[in-house]
Amino acid sequence: SQTIHQWPATLVQPVGSPLSLECTVEGTSNPNLYWYRQAAGRGLQLLFYSVGIGQISSEVPQNLSASRPQDRQFILSSKKLLLSDSGFYLCAWRGTANNSPLHFGNGTRLTVT
């Protein structure tokens, strides 16, 4: 069966520090991968999505980046965190069929202080 791992579960970082969140998927190949962010009390904001290795589409963020060095690995990074980067970060995968549902990881709660 397919599983998705996301770590760390919680993270407290000072403003201006770098960030690296990792997500890996097991039990499937060539998944579509997604990074979302959820601010407190808000909906999910799509940050990045990827259809294959090295193929990243960016939706919104100015100081965040994503990379997909391997088929089932998706990394979210920042060189310098802002206070506004605080939130709940969720990684998700889905199959390539049009109706494939999204499967989410447990999320990382990031607090920038």
Add this chain to the structure above:
Amino acid sequence: DAKTTQPNSMESNEEEPVHLPCNHSTISGTDYIHWYRQLPSQGPEYVIHGLTSNVNNRMASLAIAEDRKSSTLILHRATLRDAAVYYCILYMNSGGYQKVTFGIGTKLQVIP
């Protein structure tokens, strides 16, 4: 981009059916309608999806309007564990990929 519109919040009594509406008036012919729900401090979980016909699974039923401009998620007997934020979303083709964007959703409160 096709968008969805949902009420911000709804209430239901425990053990009663719940009908959660969603409007998607600009849906295109190839867009699938998906529903997810999110419990506090967790990632969303898939509930159900459909294209044109009504769908049933162990969690819920999905009723899709004939013109596909609206749909309704039906929980047949609400339990306290169904209290969550419910998202109605469309899978949109974007340059060959499929963007999956979420709105604010409907916060369902279940009253014991």
